[in-house]
Amino acid sequence: MFCDYTEEQLMIAQMAKDFAEREIVPLDDLYDFNHPLSNSDFKAIWARLQPAVMGVIQGMDFSNLDLISIGIFIEELFKANPSLACTIGMAVGPAGMVYMYGDGEQKMRFIPPIIAGQKIGCTAITEPDVGSNPAGVKTTAVEDEDSYVINGTKTWISNGSISDIVALVCRFKRGDDYDIGTIIVDREMSPYESNELPHLGLKAFPTSELFFTDCRVPKENRLGKKGSVEKSQAGLSMVFEGFEYARTGMALGAIAMAQAAFEHAVSYSKERKQWGKYIGEHQMIQEMIADMATSIDAARFLAYRVLSMLQQRKRCDREAAMAKFYATEMALEVTSKAIQILGANGLSEEFPVERLFRDARMFTIPDGTTQIQKLIVARSILGLSAFC
Numbered sequence: 043m044f045c046d047y048t049e050e051q052l053m054i055a056q057m058a059k060d061f062a063e064r065e066i067v068p069l070d071d072l073y074d075f076n077h078p079l080s081n082s083d084f085k086a087i088w089a090r091l092q093p094a095v096m097g098v099i100q101g102m103d104f105s106n107l108d109l110i111s112i113g114i115f116i117e118e119l120f121k122a123n124p125s126l127a128c129t130i131g132m133a134v135g136p137a138g139m140v141y142m143y144g145d146g147e148q149k150m151r152f153i154p155p156i157i158a159g160q161k162i163g164c165t166a167i168t169e170p171d172v173g174s175n176p177a178g179v180k181t182t183a184v185e186d187e188d189s190y191v192i193n194g195t196k197t198w199i200s201n202g203s204i205s206d207i208v209a210l211v212c213r214f215k216r217g218d219d220y221d222i223g224t225i226i227v228d229r230e231m232s233p234y235e236s237n238e239l240p241h242l243g244l245k246a247f248p249t250s251e252l253f254f255t256d257c258r259v260p261k262e263n264r265l266g267k268k269g270s271v272e273k274s275q276a277g278l279s280m281v282f283e284g285f286e287y288a289r290t291g292m293a294l295g296a297i298a299m300a301q302a303a304f305e306h307a308v309s310y311s312k313e314r315k316q317w318g319k320y321i322g323e324h325q326m327i328q329e330m331i332a333d334m335a336t337s338i339d340a341a342r343f344l345a346y347r348v349l350s351m352l353q354q355r356k357r358c359d360r361e362a363a364m365a366k367f368y369a370t371e372m373a374l375e376v377t378s379k380a381i382q383i384l385g386a387n388g389l390s391e392e393f394p395v396e397r398l399f400r401d402a403r404m405f406t407i408p409d410g411t412t413q414i415q416k417l418i419v420a421r422s423i424l425g426l427s428a429f430c
């Protein structure tokens with residue numbers, strides 16, 4: 043438990059747990075989560091889950107669900123199925139971007155089909171030569187009458203191969219000048235190619251290259267607050283502000299995976315006997331259990347502090363960076379200790395902790411590596427930047 047939850051938040055926690063057990067865990071028998079989900083499988087899963095998610099929200103009259111409650115809900119989703127939780131989070135991501143930065147017409151056009159699960163979303167920043175420094179993106183959008191013509195390659199894009207919609211970060215060219223911004227690309231109207239990239243963990247979570255070749259996208263699909271902030275200024279700050287939410291989500295996911303591995307380790311410690319007693323009675327196992335519990339709690343405090351700041355619409359890049367790097371590194375350590383506690387069984391595919399370890403390993407890199415998060419934290423403390 044993070045701190046004193048309200049009664050409503052405690053009810054959400056219970057409902058989220060019930061929901062995950064009733065709706066998500068049984069999906070393991072229906073779908074193959076050892077390979078990337080297909081567009082049709084994900085849509086079928088979302089069609090099952092979406093009414094139940096809406097039921098949870100409407101049943102509690104949580105039309106204004108607070109971010110702490112949403113955090114609790116995200117933890118349960120990740121505990122039940124980390125790959126699916128990632129796929130859902132990335133699928134609806136562009137709706138969040140349009141909600142925050144789109145105009146009325148864009149909100150009407152893009153948000154409903156994403157939320158209804160008719161269109162699967164993804165967000166594309168990373169390129170083959172551009173990872174930790176998003177300001178270097180090379181994909182170009184060149185004005186041509188009522189369209190932008192887009193050329194470039196994106197890589198490591200979550201949901202890329204199954205996406206119907208991309209929130210695409212690119213360089214908008216104006217003669218010799220350019221600015222960085224985001225445009226919504228609808229695959230049906232503006233086709234692009236993709237290629238799946240196999241990886242270590244989160245096996246069902248698609249991760250892909252995207253190829254844009256003379257891809258024509260209507261000009262009105264570009265995001266940016268008209269009036270208050272010039273589009274040219276909004277482009278990168280939109281990306282960085284989006285990172286505060288994304289990094290908090292990753293911290294919560296990491297906490298959930300660590301929690302799941304921890305619970306398996308605790309149960310095992312009370313079942314397995316060596317030297318005539320439960321392994322949980324050996325002091326060195328107790329030390330690992332204490333370390334694991336303490337670091338999970340510490341990560342949770344950091345993550346929920348960010349949720350509370352986001353709820354108040356405060357900028358929190360330092361706090362989000364702290365939560366992201368601490369929680370994702372912690373999850374690696376905790377899942378590794380869980381393997382240690384299970385002994386050889388911890389390495390077996392028959393037990394869930396080896397998968398949790400591989401899944402957790404995927405989290406220290408996206409949305410800014412651990413090193414980049416530390417540079418953000420130190421920059422905000424020192425007032426000196428290591429990025430220049």
Ligand SMILES: Cc1cc2nc3c(=O)[nH]c(=O)nc-3n(C[C@H](O)[C@H](O)[C@H](O)COP(=O)(O)OP(=O)(O)OC[C@H]3O[C@@H](n4cnc5c(N)ncnc54)[C@H](O)[C@@H]3O)c2cc1C
Pocket residue numbers: 132164165166167168172173174175197198199200201249404407408409410411412413414417428429
């Ligand atoms: C599972 C997964 C999902 C992803 N999903 C998406 C997605 O949906 N959309 C998207 O756009 N991208 C996505 N990415 C890409 C991800 O954001 C990048 O991998 C990440 O930003 C790091 O970039 P890179 O891999 O190119 O590493 P690089 O930037 O090449 O870094 C390599 C190493 O150098 C270090 N390094 C780099 N710069 C510095 C510095 N200034 N100081 C110190 N050390 C430094 C890094 O910490 C790292 O250890 C995803 C990646 C993964 C693994």
